[in-house]
Amino acid sequence: MSRDEDREKFIEALCAPGLADIVDLVCWVEDGEGGPTAYAANSVGRVRLHPDRPREVVSGQDPIGSEDPLAFLPYERELADPSPARSTHNAYPLAATRLLSFFADPDRSPDLAVVHTPRHFFPEEGGHVGEHGSLDVIQSRAPFILSGAGVRRQGYVDAYARLVDVGPTLAHLAGVPEDDLRDAKGEALDGRPQLQYLQPGTRPSHVIGILWDGAHCSDLLHLAETGELPGVARLVERGVALRGGAVAEFPSITLTNHTAILTGIGPGRHGVMGNVYYDRATGERVVPNDESTWHRSAEWLHPAARTIFEMVGDHLPADAAPRTASIDEAIDRGADYSTMAVIRASGESGADALDDALPDPHSSAFVRNRDYLADRYFRWCLRVDDLGLQQVLDLWADPALAPRLTWWANIVTDGGHHGGGPRSEMARDSLRQSDARLSVFLDQLERLGVLDDVTILLTADHGFETSSPEVTGSWRPALDALGIPYRDEGPGFVYLL
Template sequence: MTATPEQREALIGALCAPELADIVDLVCWVADDPTGRTAYAANSIGRVRFHLDGPAEVVDGENPIGSEDPLAFLPYDKEVADPSPRRSTGNSYPLAAQRLLSFFANPDRSPDLAIVHTPRHFFPDEGGHVGEHGSLDVIQSRAPFILSGAGVRRLGYINAHARLVDVGPTLAHLVGVPDSALVDRVGDELDGRPQVEYLEKGAARSHVIGVLWDGGHCGDLLHLAETGELPAVARLIDRGMALRGGAVAEFPSITLTNHTAILTGVGPGRHGVMGNVYYDRAAAERVVPNDESTWHRSAEWLLPQARTIFETVNDHLGETGGVRTASVDEAIDRGADYSTMALIRASGEAGADALDDALPDPTTSPFLGDPAFLEEDYFRWGMRVDDLGLQQMMDLFADPGAAPVLTWWANVVTDGGHHGGGPRSPMARDSLKQADARLGAFLDHLESIGILDDVTILLTADHGFEGSSPDCTGSWRSALEATGIPHRDEGPGLIYVTG
C-alpha cells in the first residue's frame, strides 16, 4: 500500500521537527494537485512546491531552498570555502522538479517519502561513511562530463552543465545511432539527449569509449587536472572540453540509480533501480542490487521497458560477427557482447570472492600510491578490480580491427577513496591519481597502435561527494516510530508506509 495524505503529513511533521534539523536537510515527496503531479520539499523552516519552468514556490513558512542553480559553488574556490553547507538555505538543489518527479513515478518501487540527509550527517552505524553522497544537493549530484578526441570541438573548460541521463544518448549518437532511435523498448523518448553542441558535424571515428570513475568528485578532478596533478585528464580536455558544472545525477545521487540512468538514458522512475537498496511493493521484497553477492546480477532489476545503450547500439550495428559492444567492470551490462559481469555469472561464483584468483595483488601494482591506504578494504578491493579492468581494456584493444565500436569502462577505487577519506583527502586524491595513471597508460596504448586520433572518449562519474562531520550524528528512527505508522526505512532515507 501507499501512504494516505494523513499518514504522509504525520510523517513529514515528525521529520521536520527542529530537533532533527542537523540531520534532516529536506523531506521530499510528490502529490497530486490541480496542476497535476507535483514535487514538494520541506524541513523545519518551511515548505516549497517545485516547478519545471521556474523557481520553487513557498507554500508554508520560509523558503528552505537556497538555490536551484546547477552552477552553484563555482568557481571551485567557492566549494572549498563552504564544504558540506550546514543549512539548506545555503545550498543548491538543481533540476529538483524533474528529478523528484522521475524518482516518485514508479507505483511499486518509489517510496512515499525521501529524506535527504544533511551533508554533514555522519551515520556509520547505518551504513554511512566519512565521504557521503545520495543528496539532492548540487555537489553530491555533480559528476564530471568530459568529451575528447575524434569529432569533439576543442573548447576547453565551459561554464555549463549536462545531466547524467545525457551520457548514454551521447555515446549512442557518437556511434551513429539516429536520434529518432533513442527510445525505450515501448518507443517513448528518453529523458536524456545527446550533447551535440560540443561535437563537429559529420566527423568520423572508429571507436567510442565511455569511462566512469565511480564517485569521481567533479570539482576536485577538474582542479587537479588544471594544476597538473591529473595529466591524463588534462590530456583529454586539451583534445576536447569539460563542463565546469558537470552532469547532474538523478536522485538519489546513489551508485546503482545513476549507473542505470547513464546506461539507459532514463531516470529511476522509468528504469526501476531506485537506490542501492529499496522496497518492491509488488514483489513484497527488499531489493539490494548493490551488494557484493548481487552486483553481478544488478541488470536483472531493470524494468522491462528500459533499454541499455548496449542493446541500442547493437540493434543499430546489426550482426557483425565480432564484439560490437563491451562492458568492463560494469553492473548494468545487459546486451553487451563482452561483459566482466557475464564472466562472473558464467563462473558460478558470487560475492567478494568472485574471480578473486584473477584479481592482481595490489601491493605490486604500478599505480599504488600510499601503501597505508590498502588497510581500507574497499580501497584495496577497488585497486585490484581497476588493475584487472585496465588489463581487460588492453586486451580488447590489442587488435584495432577487432576492438569494440562502443566500450564502457567502469573504475571503482575512486569511490573507495572518497568514501574512506572524504573529498580532497589524501586517500581521495590518491584514488584520482591512480585512475588517471591507468587512463594515461590506456591512452598511450591507443597512441602506440595508431588509433588515438580516431577515438572519442567521454569521462564521467555517477555522483559527487561531500564530507560528513563526526560531531553531526543522530537518527530520525525514534521520531518516525513515535507516529505509530507502520513503515520501512530503506537506505536509510526511503520511507515506505506498510500499513
C-alpha cells in the same frame, strides 16, 4: 487514517527543529489536477517545486537556497563553504524534474525521501566519512569530459549537462540515429546527445565511455589544471570539460546513476531506485549493489529500459562481434563482452568469482600510499580496477577487433572518497591512481595510431561531500514514536506499510 494523513504525520515529525542537523530536506510528490507535483520541506518551511517555473512557498520560508546547477563555482566558492550546514545556503539543481522521476514508480518509489544533511555522519547505518546520495549540487555533480574525434576543442567551459545525457551522447557517436534514442516502448529518452560539443558530419571510428565512480568533479578538474592528473589534462586538451559537470539523478547513488547513464532515463522509468530499496509488488527488499549480487544488477531493470549496448547492437551487424563491451559494469544488459557475464557464467557468487580473478593489491603498479590498503573497500576497489585495465588493454590489443562501443567502469575513486572524503589525501590518491591507468590506456591507443580516431567521454555517477563526526543521530526514534508501520531503507527511503 488515510495514507496522505499518515504521510503528513511523518513529514511533521521529520521537520521538527530537533532534527534539523541531520534532516536537510523531506521530499515527496502529490497528485493534483495538473498531474504529480513535487514538494520539499524542513524545519524552516515548505515549498512546491515545478520543472518549468519558479517554486512556490507553501508555509514558513523557502527551505531551498538555490536551484542553480553552476552553484559553488568557481572552485574557490566550494572550498569557502564545503558541506553547507543549512539548506538555505545550498543549491538543488533541477529539483522538480529529478524528484518527479524518482517518485514515478508505483511499486518501488517510497512515500517520502529524507535527504541527509551534508554533514550527517551515520556509520552505524552504513554511512562514511565521504557521503553522497543528496539532492544537492555538490553530491550530484559528476564530471563530464568529452574528447577526441569529432569533438570541438573548447577546453574548460562554464556549462553543465545531465547524467542521463551521457548514454545518448555515446550512442549517437556510435552511430545510433537520433530517432532511435528511445526506450523499448518507443518513448523518447530523458537525456539528449550533447550535440553542441560535436563537430557536425564527423564520426569516430570507436567510442569509449569511462566512469570513475564517485570522482569529485571540481577537485578532479582542479588537479587536471594544476598538472596532477596528466591523463585527464590530455583529454581536456583534445576536447571540452564542463565545470558544472553532469547533474546526477536523485538519489545521487551509485546504481541509480550507473543505470541512468546507460539507459538515458531516470529511476522512475528504469526502476533502480538506489543501492537498496523496497519493491511493493514483490514484498522484497532489493539490494543490487553488493559484492554478492553486483553481477546480477541488470536483472532489476524494468523491461522498457533499453541500454546503450542494446541500442548500438541494434545498428551493427550481428557478426561484428564484439560490437560492444562492458568492463566492470553492473548494468551490462546487451553487451557482447561483459565482465559480469563472465562472473555469471562461472556459477559462483559475484564476490567469490571476482575474487578468484583479482590481482594482488600489494604488487599493483598503481599503489601510491600503501597505508590505504588497510581499508578493505579501497583495497578491493584497487584490485578491481587493475583487472579492469587489463581487460580493456586486451580488448584493444588490435584496433580492427576492438568494440565499436567500450564502457569501462573504475571504482577506486569511490573507495578513496568514501574513506577520506573529497579533497583528502586518500581521495586524491585514488584520482591519481585512476589517472595513471587512463594514461596507460591512452598511451596504448597512441602507439596503435588510433588516438585521433576515437572519442572518449569521462564521467562519474555522483559527487561527494565530507560528513562531520560531530553531526550524528537518527530520525528513526521520531518515526517509531508515531506508531505507524513503515520501512526506512537506505536510510532515507520511507515506505508506509
